Amino acid sequence: MAKTYISHWRCPSNIAIVKYWGKKENQIPCNASLSLTLSESYTELNARLEEKTNDDEISLTYFFEGERNAAFEAKFLKFLNKHQVNFPFLKTHHLVLESSNSFPHSTGIASSASAFGALALVLCDFYEQTQGKTISDNWQQTASHFARLGSGSACRSIFPAWAQWGQIDADKASSNEYAIPITEVHDNFKIMHDAVLIVDDEPKKVSSTAGHALMNKHAYAEARFVQANQRVAELREILKSGDLDAFVSLTESEALTLHAMMMTSADYYLLMRPNTISVIEKIFAFREQSKVPICFTLDAGPNIHLLYPEVYKTEVENFIRHELSDLVKSIIFDRVGQGPKKLT
Ligand code: DP6
Numbered sequence: 001m002a003k004t005y006i007s008h009w010r011c012p013s014n015i016a017i018v019k020y021w022g023k024k025e026n027q028i029p030c031n032a033s034l035s036l037t038l039s040e041s042y043t044e045l046n047a048r049l050e051e052k053t054n055d056d057e058i059s060l061t062y063f064f065e066g067e068r069n070a071a072f073e074a075k076f077l078k079f080l081n082k083h084q085v086n087f088p089f090l091k092t093h094h095l096v097l098e099s100s101n102s103f104p105h106s107t108g109i110a111s112s113a114s115a116f117g118a119l120a121l122v123l124c125d126f127y128e129q130t131q132g133k134t135i136s137d138n139w140q141q142t143a144s145h146f147a148r149l150g151s152g153s154a155c156r157s158i159f160p161a162w163a164q165w166g167q168i169d170a171d172k173a174s175s176n177e178y179a180i181p182i183t184e185v186h187d188n189f190k191i192m193h194d195a196v197l198i199v200d201d202e203p204k205k206v207s208s209t210a211g212h213a214l215m216n217k218h219a220y221a222e223a224r225f226v227q228a229n230q231r232v233a234e235l236r237e238i239l240k241s242g243d244l245d246a247f248v249s250l251t252e253s254e255a256l257t258l259h260a261m262m263m264t265s266a267d268y269y270l271l272m273r274p275n276t277i278s279v280i281e282k283i284f285a286f287r288e289q290s291k292v293p294i295c296f297t298l299d300a301g302p303n304i305h306l307l308y309p310e311v312y313k314t315e316v317e318n319f320i321r322h323e324l325s326d327l328v329k330s331i332i333f334d335r336v337g338q339g340p341k342k343l344t
Helices: 070-082 111-131 139-150 152-158 208-214 221-241 244-263 274-290 310-327
Strands: 004-018 033-051 059-064 093-101 162-165 179-182 192-198 295-298 304-309 330-335
Touching (some): 004 111, 004 221, 004 244, 033 152, 033 192, 070 111, 070 139, 111 139, 152 162, 152 179, 162 221, 208 244, 221 244, 244 295, 274 295, 274 304, 274 310, 304 310
Parallel strands (some): 059 093
Antiparallel strands (some): 004 033, 033 093, 033 162, 192 304, 192 330, 295 304
16 A cells, blocks of 8 residues: 655744845855744644655645645745755655645745745655654754755754854854754843734845845945854854843844845845834834833844843833834734744
8 A cells, every 4th residue: 555654844934133145056155144933933834745656756736825836836846856865755755745824924024934944844754754764863953954955044943042054163063054053042032022013015026035146246245244254153142141232233233234235236125114114213212211122123024023032021012002003014923932843
């Protein structure tokens, strides 16, 4: 009887504090990045591997939120074809993927990070089930490596809480090939909240892929890459020491630097919307007056991630309700997460 294998994983998205922006061949980043893994924003991937008789080529059926999705199917098929030597079972089995996200589209939450993270985890799991041994001595590292090959930021989603991707001189264990978990974290940063303030939910005007490419001939590229690597090292120290004010400055400067890179590209573009600026100004004023160390970060889009530690939750959520809710379309309350989970 034909054998079927099942694998079901939940993989969260993440939000970068130090941003990855610019890449080389084979998804090698131009600079290191460091992110916070989320909890409530995730992809669930239910995968089935069905034995088949013809083994000519990889075959895949992909459903997104209950419906066959040709665009995603083609994207995943391309990825599987490229990396099939690592997953021998792909030639002898048909793969069925059923994927769904806990969060809506175009909201400033990276769905490619959670989707490719989940796919990498499912593939490593199928390797173990079909070959009778783990894919490597460090399967999380291997999953992170394959996630990166799908989408750069996905490699950081394999780890809980804080994760770094990209080599820096200060840490010989860091790598451009995969992310590593950052575990030396002060209590101040242990329960970090992220309120995602949706200013605009239109699809992105410029894809991240196109944005990364614009860094190739960017006038400020080299200085930016050096700065980002230094900031990863600085952020590691900040996370260790618990210095909230330093965290605020570094986080906001990173967000604005990312957008400054877009605005100063040869094909310049602007992703912030008027209400992005209004919200940022309200955040500055609230921080000035209350001395509460909240801060914002931005992804490659107009929506704002408002970060605040657990101890300030009530005050900040009152501020959001009273001063920001009229400026935004919707809000997703998220927080630091424990990383991917295998579901049964
Ligand atoms: C601004 O990981 O989406 O979110 O590797 O082309 O899939 P690809 O790009 P992607 O880029 C993320 C860019 C960013 C910053 C970050 O997450 O570090």
